[in-house]
Amino acid sequence: MRRIAVVGxxxxxxxxxxxxxxxxxxxxxxxxxxxxxxxxxxxxxxxQVLAAEWERDRxxxxxSADLAALDLDxxxxxxxxxxxxxxxxVELGDGSEVPYDGLxxxxxxxxxxxxxxxxxxxxxxxxxxxxRERLRPGQRLVVVGAGFLGAEAAAVAWRLGAEVTVxxxxxxxxxxxxxxxxxxxxxQVHVDRGIDLRCGVTVTEVTxxxxxxxxxxxxxxxxxxxxxxxxxxxxxxxxxxLTVGDGLVCDQYCEAAxxxxxxxxxxxWYNPLFGASMRIEHRTNxxxxxxxxxxxxxxxxxxxxxxxxxxxxWSDQYDMKIQAYGFLRGHDEVAVLEGDLAQRxxxxxxxxxxxxxxxxxxxxxxxxxxxxxxxxxxxAAWHETVRTGAPAAEV
Amino acid sequence: MKVELEADKCVASGQCVVAxxxxxxxxxxxxxxxxxxxxxxxxxxxxxxAVAVCPAAAIRLVQA
Numbered sequence: 069m070r071r072i073a074v075v076g077x078x079x080x081x082x083x084x085x086x087x088x089x090x091x092x093x094x095x096x097x098x099x100x101x102x103x104x105x106x107x108x109x110x111x112x113x114x115x116q117v118l119a120a121e122w123e124r125d126r127x128x129x130x131x132s133a134d135l136a137a138l139d140l141d142x143x144x145x146x147x148x149x150x151x152x153x154x155x156x157x158v159e160l161g162d163g164s165e166v167p168y169d170g171l172x173x174x175x176x177x178x179x180x181x182x183x184x185x186x187x188x189x190x191x192x193x194x195x196x197x198x199x200r201e202r203l204r205p206g207q208r209l210v211v212v213g214a215g216f217l218g219a220e221a222a223a224v225a226w227r228l229g230a231e232v233t234v235x236x237x238x239x240x241x242x243x244x245x246x247x248x249x250x251x252x253x254x255x256q257v258h259v260d261r262g263i264d265l266r267c268g269v270t271v272t273e274v275t276x277x278x279x280x281x282x283x284x285x286x287x288x289x290x291x292x293x294x295x296x297x298x299x300x301x302x303x304x305x306x307x308x309x310l311t312v313g314d315g316l317v318c319d320q321y322c323e324a325a326x327x328x329x330x331x332x333x334x335x336x337w338y339n340p341l342f343g344a345s346m347r348i349e350h351r352t353n354x355x356x357x358x359x360x361x362x363x364x365x366x367x368x369x370x371x372x373x374x375x376x377x378x379x380x381x382w383s384d385q386y387d388m389k390i391q392a393y394g395f396l397r398g399h400d401e402v403a404v405l406e407g408d409l410a411q412r413x414x415x416x417x418x419x420x421x422x423x424x425x426x427x428x429x430x431x432x433x434x435x436x437x438x439x440x441x442x443x444x445x446x447x448a449a450w451h452e453t454v455r456t457g458a459p460a461a462e463v
Numbered sequence: 464m465k466v467e468l469e470a471d472k473c474v475a476s477g478q479c480v481v482a483x484x485x486x487x488x489x490x491x492x493x494x495x496x497x498x499x500x501x502x503x504x505x506x507x508x509x510x511x512x513a514v515a516v517c518p519a520a521a522i523r524l525v526q527a
Contacts, residue, residue: 356516389475
C-alpha cells in the first residue's frame with residue numbers, strides 16, 4: 069500500500085493520518101478537508117469560543133510543526149464530491165482526482181436545519197464566531213433544540229446576558245438519551261437560571277422575526293440557533309456501491325469495503341462490546357476510531373482488531389460538568405448508583421438487558437465514574453454489580 | 464522523552480489515565496495531573512496513545 073487517502077480533516081481524519089505514520093507507514097497520505105482551516109477542535113466552539121474566552125489559535129489540534137512532520141499531501145478548502153471504487157479514485161470539488169490504495173472516510177456530519185433563512189447553526193469555527201458576535205446583553209436568543217449542544221449554547225448565552233428561550237419538541241429534553249428523570253434534572257438547571265424552556269413545542273420554520281411554531285404562533289427573537297441534530301456527510305458516496313444508512317455502514321473492523329474504512333461521526337459500525345450497530349458523534353470516539361481504522365487498514369489479514377470502545381462524552385453547562393460512559397440509548401432501566409439527583413451530585417447507571425450499559429455522572433470525583441466505566445468495558449452483569457437492596461432507587 | 468500537559472486545556476475526560484495510568488492521574492475536579500514528566504521507553508506507547516485520545520489535545524511528547 070503506497071497511497072492512502074483520508075477524506076475529512078477534523079479529529080477523526082487527523083487521528084487516522086497520525087496513526088498511519090505511528091504505525092510506520094511511509095507512503096503518501098492525502099488528507100482532504102472541506103474547511104480551509106487546519107484540523108481544529110470542535111467541542112470548545114459551544115463553550116469557550118462562544119463565550120469569547122478562547123480565540124481561534126487555541127483550537128488547533130496540532131502545531132504547524134507537528135502537522136509538517138506528518139508529511140501530508142494536505143488538500144484543505146476542497147470537498148470530496150465522488151468516489152469510484154473500481155478505479156480507486158476520490159473526486160474532489162476542484163475537479164482533481166485522488167487515486168488511492170487505501171481509503172479512510174471521515175467526512176463527519178453537518179447540522180440539520182429548518183426551513184427559512186437567517187438562523188445560526190453551530191458546527192464550524194465560522195458558525196461559532198458569527199453567533200458570538202451577536203450575543204450581547206439584552207439580545208433575545210431562541211435556541212431550537214434542548215440537546216447537549218443547544219443546552220451548552222443556551223448556558224453561554226445566558227452568562228453573556230442574553231435573554232434565552234429554548235424550544236424543545238420532546239416532553240422532557242434528552243429523555244431518549246439519558247432517561248426522563250435525569251433529563252428533567254438537567255432541564256431544571258436551566259429553568260433555575262431563568263431560561264425560558266418550553267417543551268412539547270415543534271418549530272416549523274425560521275421567519276424574519278424569529279420562529280414559527282406548529283400551531284402557527286410566532287416567537288420573536290433577534291437571533292435563532294437551530295440545534296436539532298446532525299446529518300452524516302455521505303452524499304459524495306452515493307452511487308459508489310458502498311452501503312449508506314444513517315452513516316457509512318461498516319463492520320466491526322470499521323471496514324465498509326475492501327481497503328475502505330470509516331471513522332468518526334460519519335461511521336456507522338458494529339460495536340461488538342454492545343452487540344449493536346452505532347454511530348457516535350462524540351469527540352473521543354473520533355480520535356479512537358480514526359486510530360482503529362488506520363491500524364486495521366494497515367494490518368495483515370487476520371491481524372485486524374474489532375473496534376469495541378466504551379463511548380464517552382462530556383458536556384459543560386454553567387458550573388456543571390456532565391460525563392457519561394457507555395451506550396445509553398435503548399436502556400431498560402436507570403438507577404442512582406451514588407449520590408443524589410436533587411443535590412446534582414450523582415452517578416446513575418443504565419441497564420440494558422442484564423448488563424451495565426452506561427453510566428452518567430454530575431459533580432462527582434473522577435474515580436467515582438471510572439469504576440463504572442470498567443464495569444461497562446467488561447460487560448458486567450447488572451444484578452451482580454448494582455447491589456439489590458442498596459439505596460439504588462429506581463428512577 | 465518528556466511529557467507536557469496543558470492543564471488549562473484539560474476537559475477532565477480521564478482518557479489519559481485509561482491509556483497510561485502510570486503517567487497520568489486526575490485531581491478531584493478531574494483535571495489531569497502528571498505523575499512523572501520523564502518517561503521510559505516502556506511507557507512510550509501508552510503515552511502516545513494518551514496523546515492521541517486526549518479530546519482536548521492537551522498532551523504533548525517532546526524530546527527530553
